[in-house]
Amino acid sequence: MAAPNPITRLISHVILDLDGTLLNTDSIVSRVVKPFLVKNGKTWDSKKAHKLVGKTPYEAAAVVLEDYGLPYSTEEIVSMITPMFSEQWCNIKPLPGANRLIKHLRSNGVPTALASNSPRSNIEAKISCHEGWKESFSAIVGSDEVEKGKPPSDTFLEAAKRMNTCPSNCLVIEDSLPGVTAGKAAGMHAIAVPSVPKKTAEFSSADEVINSLLDVRPEKWGLPPFNDWIEGTLPIEPWFVGGPVVKGFGRGSKVLGIPTANLPAENFSGIVSEHTSGVYFGWAGLSTRGIYKMVMSIGWNPYFDNTEKTVEPWLLHDFGEDFYGEELRLVIVGYIRPEASFPSLESLIERIHEDGRIAEKALDLPMYAKYKDSPYLGNPLQQGKSADGSQAELIPSEKLLWEGSK
Ligand code: ADP
Ligand code: RBF
Ligand code: MG
Numbered sequence: 257m258a259a260p261n262p263i264t265r266l267i268s269h270v271i272l273d274l275d276g277t278l279l280n281t282d283s284i285v286s287r288v289v290k291p292f293l294v295k296n297g298k299t300w301d302s303k304k305a306h307k308l309v310g311k312t313p314y315e316a317a318a319v320v321l322e323d324y325g326l327p328y329s330t331e332e333i334v335s336m337i338t339p340m341f342s343e344q345w346c347n348i349k350p351l352p353g354a355n356r357l358i359k360h361l362r363s364n365g366v367p368t369a370l371a372s373n374s375p376r377s378n379i380e381a382k383i384s385c386h387e388g389w390k391e392s393f394s395a396i397v398g399s400d401e402v403e404k405g406k407p408p409s410d411t412f413l414e415a416a417k418r419m420n421t422c423p424s425n426c427l428v429i430e431d432s433l434p435g436v437t438a439g440k441a442a443g444m445h446a447i448a449v450p451s452v453p454k455k456t457a458e459f460s461s462a463d464e465v466i467n468s469l470l471d472v473r474p475e476k477w478g479l480p481p482f483n484d485w486i487e488g489t490l491p492i493e494p495w496f497v498g499g500p501v502v503k504g505f506g507r508g509s510k511v512l513g514i515p516t517a518n519l520p521a522e523n524f525s526g527i528v529s530e531h532t533s534g535v536y537f538g539w540a541g542l543s544t545r546g547i548y549k550m551v552m553s554i555g556w557n558p559y560f561d562n563t564e565k566t567v568e569p570w571l572l573h574d575f576g577e578d579f580y581g582e583e584l585r586l587v588i589v590g591y592i593r594p595e596a597s598f599p600s601l602e603s604l605i606e607r608i609h610e611d612g613r614i615a616e617k618a619l620d621l622p623m624y625a626k627y628k629d630s631p632y633l634g635n636p637l638q639q640g641k642s643a644d645g646s647q648a649e650l651i652p653s654e655k656l657l658w659e660g661s662k
Contacts, residue, residue: 266478267427267445270361271415274372274379276309276431276451277469278354280530284344289320292337298324306452309432312373312405313338345378346385351451352492352532353469355386356484357429362392364480369395369415373405373434395419406438413442427477429469436462447472467594468532489590489618494538495531496632497567498585499523507560508568512605516552516568517584533565535592537615538624540571541585541633548573550586551608551615558597559604570608572616585634587627590618 275281285308290300304323308316317333320326326333361368372379376398383389395418399405402414416423428439431451439446440461448462449469459465466472470490475481484490497519504518517540533555540550552569556562569586592611598604618624 266425268367268425269416269419269421269427270366270368270479271371271412271426271428271439271444272358272368273428273430273432273435274370274382275374276351277429277435277449278350278358279348279382280351281348282309282451283530284341284348285316287347288337288340288344292340293320293324296324296326298326306455309451311434312399313341313375313378315405341378342381345381348382348385349530350386351469352530353472356482357469357472358389358392360474360480360482362388366479367394367419367421369393369397369419371397371406371411371415371428373399373411375400406432407434407441409438409442412439412444416442416444427479429472430462433458445477467534470532470534470591471594486621486623487618488614489537489592489624491590491623492536492588494587494589494627494630496585496587496630497523498541498583498632501580501582501584503580504566504568505560505562508570511601512608514570514605514608516570517579519567519569519584519586521564521566532594534594535611536588537590537592537611537619538586538588539619539628539630539633540569542571542579543583543585543634545575545579545582547628547633549616549619551592551611552586552588553595553608555595558595559601570612572612585632587630587633589624589627590615 272278282305286300286302286305289308293300301323307319307323311319313334314330317337318330321328321330321333328336358368370379370383370393374382376396379396379398380390395415397411397415397418399411402410404410412426412428413423416426423443426442426444428435428442428444428446429449430436430439430446431449436446436448436459446462448456448459448465449467450456450459450465456465464476473481499519501517502520504516508514508516531554535551535553537549537551539547541547549572550569551572552567554567555565557566557568569584592614596607598607
């Protein structure tokens with residue numbers, strides 16, 4: 257692994273944004289705004305969803321009003337939509353790496369604040385759904401506790417003040433442009449974790465732009481490093497996907513010499529939005545052949561600038577033939593790195609081979625090897641169907657985790 261960057265900044269306090277940074281709030285925005293619009297005779301345009309990211313409820317309502325031309329005032333929209341949101345608070349899932357980061361900061365005694373554009377009561381309601389979160393923050397600042405929400409600096413300055421520290425000691429982690437702007441305006445360091453894909457160019461004011469919270473490297477900021485990386489891999493809570501192998505871009509073998517067995521996009525709709533892009537690894541089961549080591553990318557393949565997020569599993573075995581149409585089951589157990597663009601095709605290929613070597617070796621570690629026995633990979637009774645007879649796209653990971661650890 258490369259030597260860590262020399263530490264040029266000494267951070268003592270961290271300030272986290274909530275929606276879109278720690279919580280996958282976007283997934284419920286459409287669940288609330290969409291039915292609201294439908295009820296009012298409008299059609300939800302998912303391409304406009306990003307315009308609501310990082311806004312206060314009032315600002316978001318104003319955007320909805322402007323975009324869809326509803327016969328209400330902004331205040332009326334806020335008051336109609338707020339109860340609909342409140343019902344959903346506990347359905348918002350933590351983003352990948354959020355629990356890990358919060359626990360890490362807490363166990364290392366790094367004072368951490370929450371600074372959000374939501375009103376304080378909403379913040380409290382949302383974090384109460386997640387065990388250990390509330391106790392992990394030494395200060396919480398809502399938009400109703402300061403004169404102006406983000407992008408002005410008030411929210412972050414107030415958070416620093418409540419932690420009795422000065423802004424230059426603080427590291428802000430934010431997914432939205434208004435949030436990063438606010439952090440910089442407060443004189444703080446800022447990491448951007450954009451929740452809207454492919455918008456990284458907008459974040460030039462951030463000190464660092466990363467792909468997900470899994471990629472936070474606290475040691476770069478003079479903070480205690482994570483110590484859960486093992487042989488270049490990060491264990492994750494496993495996830496399970498499967499389906500018949502379908503045709504992909506026709507590029508894997510031809511252009512890269514690396515075949516990737518694609519699964520039907522619809523099998524991934526939930527998974528793809530839940531998991532950040534990146535390079536992962538695990539075990540692959542082919543119904544008639546056996547169980548193999550596997551390394552895969554999930555995302556937009558930046559080198560090729562794809563418009564669709566895909567899952568590209570490369571089975572670490574020489575089959576000497578295609579197996580389109582066969583049932584493929586995957587158990588994804590660990591993370592290696594974010595997706596990247598590369599200066600040349602050769603360097604992309606070299607990096608993918610390196611990923612393969614890392615996965616090959618790591619999968620022999622007991623913590624990963626045990627998942628080779630997951631019933632999901634090979635049990636014909638489970639294949640293609642779940643208990644209710646519907647297509648099995650995802651087995652609840654808690655269940656299999658439990659089975660795997662018996
Ligand atoms: P496509 O774009 O259609 O996915 P690829 O060039 O990526 O085409 O080749 C993938 C196909 O190659 C898979 O669907 C599978 O049938 C076959 N294949 C052969 N060996 C492997 C392997 N080791 N890993 C993944 N797929 C393989
Ligand atoms: N594509 C990228 O553009 N950037 C990557 O960092 C990247 N990493 C990959 C890692 C692995 C292990 C695999 C199997 C593929 C990766 N690819 C990446 C995807 C590759 O571009 C993809 O398989 C082809 O586009 C085939 O469709
Ligand atoms: Mg492929």
